[in-house]
Amino acid sequence: MGIFVDSPHGAPNHVLINEYMPGQGIMPHEDGSAYYPLVATVSLGAPIVLDLYTKRKSEGQEGQDEDGAEERRPQFRILQERRSLLVTTSGLYTDFLHGIAESTREKGLGPESVCNWDLLREKDRYENGWFDRATRISLTYRDVIKVAKVGNKFKFLNGR
Ligand SMILES: O=C(O)CCC(=O)C(=O)O
Numbered sequence: 001m002g003i004f005v006d007s008p009h010g011a012p013n014h015v016l017i018n019e020y021m022p023g024q025g026i027m028p029h030e031d032g033s034a035y036y037p038l039v040a041t042v043s044l045g046a047p048i049v050l051d052l053y054t055k056r057k058s059e060g061q062e063g064q065d066e067d068g069a070e071e072r073r074p075q076f077r078i079l080q081e082r083r084s085l086l087v088t089t090s091g092l093y094t095d096f097l098h099g100i101a102e103s104t105r106e107k108g109l110g111p112e113s114v115c116n117w118d119l120l121r122e123k124d125r126y127e128n129g130w131f132d133r134a135t136r137i138s139l140t141y142r143d144v145i146k147v148a149k150v151g152n153k154f155k156f157l158n159g160r
């Protein structure tokens with residue numbers, strides 16, 4: 001697809017595999033400056049909703065939120081279907097936090113609340129406004145900007 005052509009290595013050099021059982025999620029966070037600001041996420045197995053929150057002024061580089069970002073209402077909700085690809089870049093990467101709620105059921109789904117509603121392939125599965133979570137696996141492809149040289153790694157190991 002060539003989406004990484006402008007990234008430092010011209011391709012992803014890192015893939016993270018996460019598994020979410022029903023009830024599991026990930027706290028709102030940002031992925032930070034160690035990566036080129038482009039993430040390609042493949043979802044497998046089951047759909048899940050990704051919540052996007054605007055960053056507060058108090059939220060620094062780390063994206064840690066002392067007063068509980070998970071309590072806030074998300075600015076955008078993206079329904080990630082199984083076998084879908086989500087590309088996150090630019091302002092959405094740098095100015096928003098993303099997270100997945102620790103719930104067993106996704107609720108309140110519809111064209112008003114889900115920003116990619118018109119792009120869904122299995123819309124009939126969500127038309128009633130909810131679905132129960134099932135095990136979902138995600139593959140997140142990124143370009144790590146600074147990759148340690150092997151020589152430096154050996155130096156570090158010898159120094160211990
Ligand atoms: O599984 C996902 O879709 C998101 C994972 C994530 O945000 C991360 O690993 O930084």
Ligand SMILES: [Fe+2]
Nearest residue numbers: 029030031098
């Ligand atoms: Fe993330």
